[in-house]
Amino acid sequence: MSQILINNVQKVFTTPGGPVVAMKDIQLTIQPGEFVCLLGPSGCGKSTLLNAVAGFQPPSAGEITIEGKKILSPGPDRGMVFQEYALFPWMTVAQNIAFGLEVQKKSRSDIAQTVNQLLDLLHLKDFRDRYPKDLSGGMRQRVAIARVLALDSPIMLMDEPFGALDALTRRNLQDELLRIWEKLGKTILFVTHSIEESIYLADRIVVMTYRPGTVKRDQIVDMPRPRDPSSAAFNALKRELGALVMEEQQRHANAEMKLAAVD
Amino acid sequence: MNKLKSLMHGALAPVLVLLVWEACARAGLFSAVVMPAPSAVAAKWWAYLLPAQPQAEGQSYLGWLLSGELLHDAYSSLYRVIAGFVIGAGLALPLGLVMGANTRIHDFFNPLVQILRPIPPIAYIPLAILWFGLGNPPSFFLIAIGAFFPVLMNTIAGVRHVDGIYLRAARNLGVNQLTLFTRVILPAATPYILAGVRIGIGTAFIVVIVSEMIAVNDGLGFRILEAREFMWSDKIIAGMITIGLLGLAIDTAVSRLNNHLLRWHRGLEH
Ligand SMILES: Nc1ncnc2c1ncn2[C@@H]1O[C@H](COP(=O)(O)OP(=O)(O)OP(=O)(O)O)[C@@H](O)[C@H]1O
Ligand SMILES: [Mg+2]
Numbered sequence: 033m034s035q036i037l038i039n040n041v042q043k044v045f046t047t048p049g050g051p052v053v054a055m056k057d058i059q060l061t062i063q064p065g066e067f068v069c070l071l072g073p074s075g076c077g078k079s080t081l082l083n084a085v086a087g088f089q090p091p092s093a094g095e096i097t098i099e100g101k102k103i104l105s106p107g108p109d110r111g112m113v114f115q116e117y118a119l120f121p122w123m124t125v126a127q128n129i130a131f132g133l134e135v136q137k138k139s140r141s142d143i144a145q146t147v148n149q150l151l152d153l154l155h156l157k158d159f160r161d162r163y164p165k166d167l168s169g170g171m172r173q174r175v176a177i178a179r180v181l182a183l184d185s186p187i188m189l190m191d192e193p194f195g196a197l198d199a200l201t202r203r204n205l206q207d208e209l210l211r212i213w214e215k216l217g218k219t220i221l222f223v224t225h226s227i228e229e230s231i232y233l234a235d236r237i238v239v240m241t242y243r244p245g246t247v248k249r250d251q252i253v254d255m256p257r258p259r260d261p262s263s264a265a266f267n268a269l270k271r272e273l274g275a276l277v278m279e280e281q282q283r284h285a286n287a288e289m290k291l292a293a294v295d
Numbered sequence: 296m297n298k299l300k301s302l303m304h305g306a307l308a309p310v311l312v313l314l315v316w317e318a319c320a321r322a323g324l325f326s327a328v329v330m331p332a333p334s335a336v337a338a339k340w341w342a343y344l345l346p347a348q349p350q351a352e353g354q355s356y357l358g359w360l361l362s363g364e365l366l367h368d369a370y371s372s373l374y375r376v377i378a379g380f381v382i383g384a385g386l387a388l389p390l391g392l393v394m395g396a397n398t399r400i401h402d403f404f405n406p407l408v409q410i411l412r413p414i415p416p417i418a419y420i421p422l423a424i425l426w427f428g429l430g431n432p433p434s435f436f437l438i439a440i441g442a443f444f445p446v447l448m449n450t451i452a453g454v455r456h457v458d459g460i461y462l463r464a465a466r467n468l469g470v471n472q473l474t475l476f477t478r479v480i481l482p483a484a485t486p487y488i489l490a491g492v493r494i495g496i497g498t499a500f501i502v503v504i505v506s507e508m509i510a511v512n513d514g515l516g517f518r519i520l521e522a523r524e525f526m527w528s529d530k531i532i533a534g535m536i537t538i539g540l541l542g543l544a545i546d547t548a549v550s551r552l553n554n555h556l557l558r559w560h561r562g563l564e565h
């Protein structure tokens with residue numbers, strides 16, 4: 033099965049102001065079917081790690097393997113859902129979903145069948161011939177999820193997919209995502225900076241430190257789903273993780289103050 | 296009702312100008328050779344539109360109806376615009392696509408493009424006659440040059456400005472280089488390309504009128520120059536109006552096409 037092994041990974045960006053160590057010494061093993069959230073304040077390297085797994089930006093040191101195979105480039109075995117949706121605006125909803133299948137040269141009838149199933153699964157039936165510009169943010173993200181599901185990849189990478197949505201839509205999509213995950217058994221690596229979101233969704237939360245991004249805490253969430261955000265256990269964990277994230281946030285703020293002082 | 300009102304509102308200024316113009320002409324403020332009355336222009340335009348000869352034996356009614364000088368001229372001009380534009384844009388589009396996609400090809404051609412681009416198509420007239428003689432070919436050449444550069448520059452810009460997020464999404468879906476180009480880069484660049492097409496058609500239309508003044512003996516540009524030789528100012532103005540109408544028709548058609556091809560585009564409301 034598709035185990036993700038992140039082995040001692042480091043990423044250094046060269047910038048005009050000198051090298052920036054975006055992440056360092058990251059050591060993680062993600063089991064097939066696991067729902068893992070990467071949690072941390074802005075700038076702590078969550079996207080950098082996700083992009084490395086996706087194959088967009090190879091790490092500067094260390095390696096990432098899936099089923100023992102080293103990742104060298106992006107590929108449809110790791111479907112990515114972007115925060116900016118990244119739907120193709122010149123394609124309708126159905127065409128966006130079908131595109132990955134056309135690329136794989138699936139037969140027309142297979143494509144039509146898969147597209148119809150996904151439109152059903154994500155409640156997009158009435159929107160199949162709309163263009164993305166005519167959809168709400170929540171609808172667009174549904175299409176983006178459907179587009180990735182069409183690939184039938186064992187792994188889904190999601191970079192703050194619900195970050196731009198209002199609270200109600202967000203909860204709604206979180207529930208749908210859990211439903212799909214339980215039904216299809218995907219491995220999900222999900223980036224968020226919302227503590228509540230990570231507890232609501234994940235089997236396991238990886239809290240990251242700010243610059244260099246390292247693993248601060250690898251936390252198993254052992255609560256039955258559906259989880260109740262008002263329950264005592266939920267809130268206890270929320271406070272605990274909140275303190276961790278706050279520390280990093282503080283280091284972030286201090287770092288910026290220092291930078292400002294140097295200027 | 297509201298529509299009618301705004302229509303009347305819009306018609307006010309033109310009608311006023313026509314009335315003043317007509318009144319001045321009738322009062323004899325200027326000679327009819329310098330500035331004919333609008334009614335005279337309208338009459339001329341009508342005569343220019345209608346067939347000159349009576350319906351000939353064996354000629355179909357429609358054929359006869361369309362045999363007027365104006366329609367023939369408009370058709371000739373339109374034909375030249377389209378042929379020249381297709382040549383110019385047909386060369387500019389592939390070149391722009393490869394220049395936009397490949398930096399080395401861009402750097403190879405760019406100096407040449409930058410040197411040639413500021414030369415107005417009109418400046419090519421002597422060369423066009425020397426190379427292509429008389430008739431349609433020099434017109435095609437000049438119009439093609441007029442259409443070439445706007446389409447080229449916009450195509451390059453369009454390909455270069457494709458949002459990286461689409462490229463990443465596409466690579467994530469596993470596309471190869473060719474599919475990336477035809478299904479992602481090309482459609483993403485169409486708003487730019489079509490803006491270039493619109494500018495290119497506009498330039499082509501200017502150039503066709505000028506080019507007809509030098510090398511051919513039909514077309515709207517030729518007709519108004521010919522009318523000048525006989526001092527038929529009413530016909531000159533009738534010809535100019537026809538040029539305006541044809542330009543408007545072309546622009547409307549292109550804008551319709553635009554709206555259709557870019558129906559997915561955020562910036563467009565229809
Ligand atoms: N291409 C790049 N060049 C230089 N520095 C970069 C680049 N990409 C990211 N960084 C830096 O690396 C660090 C981590 O960035 P990253 O985007 O991974 O953070 P993040 O945790 O995803 O933040 P956010 O929640 O804001 O998305 C940041 O400090 C950022 O400035
Ligand atoms: Mg990020």
